[in-house]
Amino acid sequence: MRRFRLAVVALCLPFLLILALGIVASASWAGDIAPKGKKVAVDAQGHDIYQVDANGIRIGYKLIGSGDPLLLLTGLGCTMERWMPEFIEAASQKHQLIIMDNRGMGYTTDNEQPFSYELFAKDALGLLDALGVQKVDVLGYSQSSVTTQTLLLDSPQRINKAVIHATSTDGKAVTAFFEHADLPENSTIKKQLQAAMHWKTPLEKMPLIQNPVMLLVGTEDKVVGTQSSTILAGLIPGAWLVQFKNGTHHLQFEAPAAFAQIVLTFLSMDETIPAKPHP
Numbered sequence: 001m002r003r004f005r006l007a008v009v010a011l012c013l014p015f016l017l018i019l020a021l022g023i024v025a026s027a028s029w030a031g032d033i034a035p036k037g038k039k040v041a042v043d044a045q046g047h048d049i050y051q052v053d054a055n056g057i058r059i060g061y062k063l064i065g066s067g068d069p070l071l072l073l074t075g076l077g078c079t080m081e082r083w084m085p086e087f088i089e090a091a092s093q094k095h096q097l098i099i100m101d102n103r104g105m106g107y108t109t110d111n112e113q114p115f116s117y118e119l120f121a122k123d124a125l126g127l128l129d130a131l132g133v134q135k136v137d138v139l140g141y142s143q144s145s146v147t148t149q150t151l152l153l154d155s156p157q158r159i160n161k162a163v164i165h166a167t168s169t170d171g172k173a174v175t176a177f178f179e180h181a182d183l184p185e186n187s188t189i190k191k192q193l194q195a196a197m198h199w200k201t202p203l204e205k206m207p208l209i210q211n212p213v214m215l216l217v218g219t220e221d222k223v224v225g226t227q228s229s230t231i232l233a234g235l236i237p238g239a240w241l242v243q244f245k246n247g248t249h250h251l252q253f254e255a256p257a258a259f260a261q262i263v264l265t266f267l268s269m270d271e272t273i274p275a276k277p278h279p
Contacts (some may be wrong), residue, residue: 054126060107065092075142079106104188171199218247
């Protein structure tokens, strides 16, 4: 009888271990997000595009992949299609990607409010609310890197980790770059530039950020330079600073595999050591 009991225990232990691991996994990942709103299109890769009412407008978005949610916020004058397929493929293996169009671009409408980064942040939160998502990782590029700064300052409880890619602490310096750029005659882009004109990072508040943050920039980025990323990395506690040598403002397109690798490495690591009481 004793041998029988030992055999049963031996058989049950692996099952119990699998069950325990499943419970731990489910505690950190509640399952994939179901799309909400109206299906309005299909992208070139066959992914459904939806619109949902949020923050007074209709926000266009799509969901790709499976896993913990990662919100992708793109740059000035860009739509949700402005992400490298190689990055999307790699990231969607680990995360469920929430990819949205910024206000007035692509499938997202504009209700004529003056643009600001606070408004862009509320758009992103409005989409998360509509999808029933309480907390996400965020990757914000260029214009949306400043939206990500705003989210970290105003709504840190909604953010897990944040990647701030190709950012600036002074919007006037960025708009000066575009004064002689060959931009399309687009009223939305003009409003985006006006929002940038009024932005200056409140540097005194950055040390208050407790979320894990990575600053990512190319050393040859002529649009925003590297100084803003370096300054923010020195102010945000524990922030990573990753600089790609010879990378420009279009780093994602120049080194898609390495870009994906560093983003996914940062998002997957738990680099926080539990605080220990002083002896």
